[in-house]
Amino acid sequence: MAYSMNIQGKRVVITGATGGIGSAMxxxxxxxxxxxxxQYRDHSKITTLLKDIKRIDExxxxxxxxxxxxxxxxxxxxxxxxxxxxxxxxxxGIDALIAVAGYPISREEWFIDPLSIDDELLDRPWRIxxxxxxxxVRAVVxxxxxxxxxxxxxxxxxxxxxxxxxxLAYTLAKAAVIALVKSLAPVLxxxxxxxxxxLGSIATDANMSILSDEEVDGMIKSIPMKRFGRADEVxxxxxxxxSDHASxxxxxxxxxxxxxxxx
Numbered sequence: 066m067a068y069s070m071n072i073q074g075k076r077v078v079i080t081g082a083t084g085g086i087g088s089a090m091x092x093x094x095x096x097x098x099x100x101x102x103x104q105y106r107d108h109s110k111i112t113t114l115l116k117d118i119k120r121i122d123e124x125x126x127x128x129x130x131x132x133x134x135x136x137x138x139x140x141x142x143x144x145x146x147x148x149x150x151x152x153x154x155x156x157x158g159i160d161a162l163i164a165v166a167g168y169p170i171s172r173e174e175w176f177i178d179p180l181s182i183d184d185e186l187l188d189r190p191w192r193i194x195x196x197x198x199x200x201x202v203r204a205v206v207x208x209x210x211x212x213x214x215x216x217x218x219x220x221x222x223x224x225x226x227x228x229x230x231x232x233l234a235y236t237l238a239k240a241a242v243i244a245l246v247k248s249l250a251p252v253l254x255x256x257x258x259x260x261x262x263x264l265g266s267i268a269t270d271a272n273m274s275i276l277s278d279e280e281v282d283g284m285i286k287s288i289p290m291k292r293f294g295r296a297d298e299v300x301x302x303x304x305x306x307x308s309d310h311a312s313x314x315x316x317x318x319x320x321x322x323x324x325x326x327x328x
Contacts, residue, residue, distance in 0.1 A: 070308040072097035076156040077307065078148070079103055080139050080201060081166030083110035085269025086220070088117075089296030090163055090303055095121045097304065101132045102152040102159075104139065104166065129155055139166045139197030142204070149204040159208050161216045161307035164201045168193040170235050172275035179233040190238035194220075198242050202249065202259070209257045216307040217259040219246055221318060223326045226263055239263075243318050250316025258315035260306050265322020268293035290323035 077094055081087040082103035088110075091103055095118045105111035111134050119126050126132045133155045137144040152159055168190035177186070198219045209215025224232060225239035246261045253259055266272065266284055272293075273281070285291055302321050305311055320326055 070097060070304050070310060072099045072304055072308055074098065074100060075160040075307070076100045076152070076158055077102070077161045077163065078152055078159055078201075078205065079163045079165060080137075080148075080197070081164075082134075083107055083114055084165060084167075085271055085296050086264075086267065086299055087163075087165040088114050089300040090165065092117060092121070093297060093300035093304055095126065098122065098125060100130070100156055101126075102148070102156065103132070103134045104137050104148055105134055106136065106138070108136075139164070139200055140192040142200045145197075145200040146204045149208060153208055158212050159205055159215065160212075161218070162201055162205045163218045163220075163303055163307065164198045165220050166193060166197050167220060168235070168238070169271055170232060170275070174234065175232045175275055177233075179230065182234055187234050187237070190235045191241075194235075194238040195241045195245070199245060202245070206253060206257060210253075213256050215257045216311075217253075217257065218303055218306050219259070219261045221246075221261045221263045223263050223265045223320060223322050226318070226320070226328060227326055246318065247316055254315055258311070260311075260314060260316070261318045262299065262302060262306075263318050263320045263322070263326070264294070264299060265320070265325050266293045267296060267299060267321075269296055288323040288325045292323065294321060294323055 077099045079087055079091055082091050083105050135148040135151050137148040219242050221242045222239040224236040225243055229236055243261055246259050250259050299321055
């Protein structure tokens with residue numbers, strides 16, 4: 066696999082770094098020798114991820130100049146601001162933000178009657194997926210503007226584009242993430258680019274845990290590529306979008322779903 070994409074030395078903040086998508090992005094960018102700031106909530110998971118990253122290049126990632134970890138709750142702006150400040154203090158700037166942190170929706174929440182959702186369930190993904198993304202953008206943009214460049218990537222989902230009878234609370238939050246990207250792109254340009262990924266069915270532990278084998282088989286039938294996507298396929302797309310190769314791309318929502326949604 067080719068990993069470089071002109072990422073070496075770029076200072077990249079990844080939220081949700083210990084999840085299936087976030088950890089895949091951290092490992093992919095480590096192979097590119099990016100400088101990483103990893104947001105986490107679970108200490109045991111971040112410890113495991115750090116070990117995996119150091120196996121890629123122990124000397125490079127033994128230096129706090131090249132990797133830091135920050136415990137933060139993205140639903141709290143003060144935490145996010147502290148994360149950004151810690152990164153700037155360690156790395157003297159931020160070249161890219163990948164906001165992966167999302168609400169871990171359960172099977173029960175995914176399959177609930179869409180007309181039976183109470184305010185608390187509506188608020189849970191909203192706090193993490195939308196407000197968390199906005200907090201990250203709000204905190205990092207002044208840094209990027211002062212540098213004269215930067216790239217932001219947010220994570221949405223294909224139901225946000227076409228709707229879904231399941232997971233309404235999740236879908237509403239992810240649709241708002243796309244609206245955030247499209248609304249802010251002209252505000253942040255030309256110094257800062259902002260894009261989103263709309264992910265389809267990706268074979269992470271979190272996704273697979275809420276689906277039965279029969280449900281997975283049924284979903285695969287509707288995917289032209291006849292399989293779920295891999296987290297590293299998401300990571301490679303993200304790597305391109307934050308790289309200089311994508312310097313003329315902003316305000317876009319790129320679909321990564323094996324061809325199921327065609328817009």
